[in-house]
Amino acid sequence: MKTSQSFQLFLEALYSAILFVGIAGCLPIVRIPDPSESVPLQSAEQYERNEATKALEQVDTSNDPNLAVILEQAKSELVDTPIALPENSIILPKDSILFPRDSVGVLPEGSFELPKGFFVFPEESIGVLPEGSLGILPEGSFELPRDSIVVPKDSIEVLPEQAIVLPQDSIAVPGETIGTGQGEENTIVEEIVSNLLTIDLPAVGALLYDPLGTGYFETYCTATLIGCDTVLTAAHCLSDNPQPQQLLYYSPNGGLFHVIDYRKHPDFSHVPNADLALLRLAQTVDGVRPEPINYDQHVESGSQGMIVGFGNTGSAHLDFGIKRYGKVTTSNCSHSFSDENLICWKFLAEGETTCRGDSGGPFFYPYLGGRQISGVTSGGTPDCAANGSSTVDVRVSRYADWIRANSWSLETERCGQLPLVENDVTATFHGAGGVLSKDVPQVRHDFDVAPGTRLLRVALNGEDPQPWHNDFNLYVTTPDRNNFVCVSKNAWQYEVCDIPNPTPGPWFAIVNRVSGEGGYQIIMTTFGADE
Numbered sequence: 049m050k051t052s053q054s055f056q057l058f059l060e061a062l063y064s065a066i067l068f069v070g071i072a073g074c075l076p077i078v079r080i081p082d083p084s085e086s087v088p089l090q091s092a093e094q095y096e097r098n099e100a101t102k103a104l105e106q107v108d109t110s111n112d113p114n115l116a117v118i119l120e121q122a123k124s125e126l127v128d129t130p131i132a133l134p135e136n137s138i139i140l141p142k143d144s145i146l147f148p149r150d151s152v153g154v155l156p157e158g159s160f161e162l163p164k165g166f167f168v169f170p171e172e173s174i175g176v177l178p179e180g181s182l183g184i185l186p187e188g189s190f191e192l193p194r195d196s197i198v199v200p201k202d203s204i205e206v207l208p209e210q211a212i213v214l215p216q217d218s219i220a221v222p223g224e225t226i227g228t229g230q231g232e233e234n235t236i237v238e239e240i241v242s243n244l245l246t247i248d249l250p251a252v253g254a255l256l257y258d259p260l261g262t263g264y265f266e267t268y269c270t271a272t273l274i275g276c277d278t279v280l281t282a283a284h285c286l287s288d289n290p291q292p293q294q295l296l297y298y299s300p301n302g303g304l305f306h307v308i309d310y311r312k313h314p315d316f317s318h319v320p321n322a323d324l325a326l327l328r329l330a331q332t333v334d335g336v337r338p339e340p341i342n343y344d345q346h347v348e349s350g351s352q353g354m355i356v357g358f359g360n361t362g363s364a365h366l367d368f369g370i371k372r373y374g375k376v377t378t379s380n381c382s383h384s385f386s387d388e389n390l391i392c393w394k395f396l397a398e399g400e401t402t403c404r405g406d407s408g409g410p411f412f413y414p415y416l417g418g419r420q421i422s423g424v425t426s427g428g429t430p431d432c433a434a435n436g437s438s439t440v441d442v443r444v445s446r447y448a449d450w451i452r453a454n455s456w457s458l459e460t461e462r463c464g465q466l467p468l469v470e471n472d473v474t475a476t477f478h479g480a481g482g483v484l485s486k487d488v489p490q491v492r493h494d495f496d497v498a499p500g501t502r503l504l505r506v507a508l509n510g511e512d513p514q515p516w517h518n519d520f521n522l523y524v525t526t527p528d529r530n531n532f533v534c535v536s537k538n539a540w541q542y543e544v545c546d547i548p549n550p551t552p553g554p555w556f557a558i559v560n561r562v563s564g565e566g567g568y569q570i571i572m573t574t575f576g577a578d579e
Contacts, residue, residue, distance in 0.1 A: 244374055245370060245569070246371055247477065247479035247569060247571050248470075249356050249373065249412075250299065250302070250337075250469050251272055251273040251336055251337065252270065252271075252357075252371070252409065252410060253270070253271055253273065253297055253298050253300065253358075254268075254269075254270060254297075254298040254358040254542070255268050255269040255271040255279075255285060255408060256268060256296040256540075256542065257294060257295055257296075258296075259290070261291075261294060263539060264517065265540055267358055267369040267405060267512040268285060269282060269358075269407040269409075270357040270358050270359065270406050270409030270410075270425065271297060271408050272339055272408075272409065272410045272421060273299065273302070273338045274339055274340075274341055274421070274451070274459065275338050275458040276338065276457045276464070277332050277333070278327070278329070278456045278458060279297055279328075279329060280324070280325075280341070280410075280424060281324075281325050281326075281327060282319075282323045282324065282442070283312040283322070283323050284318075284319050284323055284426070284427075285325065285407050292307045295310070295327065297327065297329055298542050299333055299336055300371065300479075300509065300571045301335060301336050301477055301505065302333040302335060302505075303333075303505065303507065303546065304542065305333065306329070307328065307329060307330070310328065311325065311326045311454050312325045313450060320385070320427050320442055322442070322447065323426040323427075323442050324424055324444075324447055326454055326455055326456075328456045332463050334463055334464030334466045335468060335469060335475060335503075335505075335575050336463065336468065337468045337469075338457075338459055338463065339410065339419070340459050341420060341444050341448060341451055342413065342421060342444045342445045342448065343445060344445055345420070345422065345445065346445065347378060347391055347445075349378055349379050350377060350378060351377070351378045352376070352377050353375070353376060353378065353423070354373060354412040354419070355373065355376055355406070355409065355410070355412075355425070356371070356372070356409055356410055357371075357405060358370065358372075358406065359372075359407075360405055366514060367511045367567065368404075368512040368513070369405075369509055369510055369511050370509070370511060371569060376393045376439075378391055378392060379393050379394055380392065382438060388443070389442070390426075390442060391442075391443050392440050392441070394439075395438075407426070407427075408425060409424070410423070411424070411425065411441045421444055422443070422444055422445065423442060423443060424441055424444060426440050427439070427440055466575040467575055467576055469575075474575070474576050475573070475574070475575050477571055477572060477573035478572055480569075481567060481568060481570070482559065482568060483565070483567045484561040484564075484565055484568065489560065490558055490560040490561060491559050492556055492557070493556060493559070493570055493572075494555070495555055495556070496554055497552050498552060501549070501550055501552065501575065502548070502576030503546060503548055503549075503575040504524075504545075504546075505545070505574075506522065506534070506545045506547075506570065506571070506573075507542075507543070507545075507573070508520060508522045508536070508542065508544070508568060508570050508571075509541065509542050509569050510542075510559075510567065510568035510569070511566030511568065512566075513564065513566060517541075517563075518561075519541065519562035519564060520559055520560065520568060521535070521536065521543060521560045521562055522535070522537075522545055522570075523535050523558040523560060524547065524555065524556075524557045526556075527555075534546070534547055541568065545557075557572070
């Protein structure tokens with residue numbers, strides 16, 4: 049691959065500027081993609097060049113030999129123009145070794161730390177980018193282990209365990225430039241591998257994050273309401289130390305809430321150690337009962353529990369943002385993890401498990417005829433849909449005292465003045481779903497509102513095909529009106545309409561596509577209807 053001299057100097061300067069910071073890391077798990085999954089796809093820049101070349105080829109030059117020469121020269125220049133690497137890419141030294149930074153005491157001269165969220169590509173594969181809609185890497189690529197160090201090959205005699213010899217002429221490229229970055233630890237991915245959709249479990253919501261501070265909030269993790277204004281999630285969801293205003297909590301029955309504070313467990317250093325965090329919401333979540341946490345009930349190996357989350361359905365799928373559930377049976381944790389602190393299980397090709405996007409979500413375990421949060425999704429092996437892949441959840445009972453001491457509120461039976469969904473017959477909800485596309489830009493959903501309803505809440509969540517984004521809007525009204533009672537037009541696909549004292553009778557909601565395409569869920573909740 050050709051690169052301009054100025055860009056080459058930029059990469060060399062970037063490489064020279066990287067400093068090593070000696071902090072202990074965790075045991076890496078390296079994913080080397082199946083070559084059969086690798087689908088060459090031209091970059092947008094290359095696509096434009098090919099389109100320009102096709103246009104030039106369609107020009108009739110039969111009557112003008114001079115024009116033919118000019119066009120051939122133009123096509124040659126289009127082909128030879130170098131394709132720029134993604135910003136912040138790093139050209140790795142030849143004959144380099146990659147290994148975890150805690151696996152060697154004194155690093156040789158010339159060593160440097162690689163940022164998290166990077167993938168290594170052989171140089172010749174750049175310019176044939178992975179299929180972004182599937183997040184597939186070029187053949188020969190692999191994900192950098194968390195807390196990795198690059199060391200010149202000839203600078204160390206005895207290689208640490210699990211060291212990796214990097215291909216010559218390799219390039220480390222930020223994960224988000226290929227549609228795989230999720231902001232979480234790259235050796236750990238979280239999503240529910242199933243397509244068991246649900247609108248139940250109202251205390252389980254989505255944690256949304258605006259990483260660039262631009263006002264666009266994307267699906268990031270899952271979180272569970274455990275107090276009127278307190279939400280439980282995973283600490284690694286906050287690894288970037290975001291400002292609270294960069295976070296939102298979406299509750300399908302409760303609405304959208306700003307986060308005003310958060311606390312990570314002080315012992316958290318990497319997944320899955322003490323991987324817990326608490327979020328404080330700007331206001332009480334009215335009408336949703338917080339879920340109780342497990343204080344002392346021990347979940348044995350072989351126990352069946354339920355997982356819930358807003359993650360996607362496999363490593364090659366970008367369907368974040370849809371609420372799903374699954375059932376799993378626990379097993380003993382591997383030798384590198386502690387059964388005392390964690391709950392573990394394996395995915396055996398059938399059934400369900402957690403992966404990217406479900407981080408922070410609950411593992412529910414039966415208790416006194418109900419359920420309680422016994423685990424919080426932390427991590428697992430990267431290819432979550434692979435037979436035998438492992439998952440680890442933080443064991444909540446092990447950290448219950450910290451949760452109790454640091455929650456702003458905890459396990460309140462009733463929050464606010466509205467009746468509770470799932471608990472009160474005067475609070476009801478039902479849902480529907482659909483798929484928006486260019487061919488189906490909007491879908492109408494009809495429903496009825498009972499007499500005496502104090503509040504109608506209509507909430508929308510949809511697929512978030514990161515790094516691309518969907519923008520779906522929500523419109524709610526009655527058939528006898530010529531305008532909408534409520535319009536929610538955020539710049540993403542999470543929308544909420546609250547309508548106090550709605551007129552009883554027929555209503556309808558329209559889900560409208562502004563951009564993108566994908567599935568969605570819409571939930572209509574009525575509070576305080578006459579019995």
